[in-house]
Amino acid sequence: MCDYSLHNVASRPAKVGDKVISAKFSNSITGGFAAVGExxxxxxxxxxxxxxxxxxxxxxRGFGLIPPRFGYVTTPQRVARFRQVGMHRPNTHHDALEFPNGEIVLVTMLREGLTATVLQLPADPEKKPAVEIAVRQDASLTA
Structure with missing residues (x-):
């Protein structure tokens, strides 16, 4: 997903292996991930x-719209899972990263220029595995 304030920015879905960089976008009040080279x-x-x-x-630790008032924080965690927080509040930033130690950081708070690689996409619950579909079809043929 892309945060609500990125709706005026060109976007595309992530793919496994993508190299991304934390960035601020000129048409937006927020930050997110851009493709390296784009x-x-x-x-x-x-x-x-x-x-x-x-x-x-x-x-x-600032508020995202102004330079950080309280400085920057560094975490040695390098692997994170993307999640959305505060979905009950429609006009706030939702995009966040959860680190293995339980720390949650809004994507818009990341310092610009951090590079990362997309390791894994979540399973798509709407798509049934091909094997499961084939087994069901075989069972219906014998019934």
Missing amino acids: PDVAVCLRPGTEIAFDQDVVYS
């Missing part, structure tokens, strides 16, 4: 997507 295209992650950063993750 700074004006937001890469949208679905909840459950796992990414691995190339370096320790640095993020702001």
